[in-house]
Amino acid sequence: MKILFVDDDTTVCDLMSTFCHSLGIEYEVATSAQAALDRVQEEEFALCITDLMMPGMDGLTLASRLKDAFPEMGMFAFTGESGIFPIKDLEKTFDHIYFKPTEYSRLIADSMKFLATKRYPFLA
Numbered sequence: 001m002k003i004l005f006v007d008d009d010t011t012v013c014d015l016m017s018t019f020c021h022s023l024g025i026e027y028e029v030a031t032s033a034q035a036a037l038d039r040v041q042e043e044e045f046a047l048c049i050t051d052l053m054m055p056g057m058d059g060l061t062l063a064s065r066l067k068d069a070f071p072e073m074g075m076f077a078f079t080g081e082s083g084i085f086p087i088k089d090l091e092k093t094f095d096h097i098y099f100k101p102t103e104y105s106r107l108i109a110d111s112m113k114f115l116a117t118k119r120y121p122f123l124a
Contacts, residue, residue, distance in 0.1 A: 002026040006050040033057035052079040
């Protein structure tokens with residue numbers, strides 16, 4: 001089970017890569033929404049963690065497209081800014097929303113829990 005992490009900030013991508021690698025979590029990184037859409041055509045992901053504010057396609061649009069194409073894929077938002085998006089759209093699209101820079105540990109813990117319950121449904 002693999003995580004797709006999407007953020008245009010390469011520093012955040014590097015940090016998340018370090019976390020995932022050290023915890024033995026399989027992951028891929030995409031630095032744009034379009035790159036993420038390309039990646040999901042090549043392989044299967046259990047969870048997408050995306051920034052909301054990115055150049056080009058924003059994370060909400062990306063997550064909506066992914067949810068339509070892959071309804072079983074989990075969707076987490078990880079952002080420094082969410083105020084420009086209607087809260088009902090965020091709640092409808094994302095399983096969880098986390099805020100930079102303070103919620104890294106919660107994001108990682110919830111990601112591990114999500115993957116565990118996908119692999120072993122009796123844990124839910």
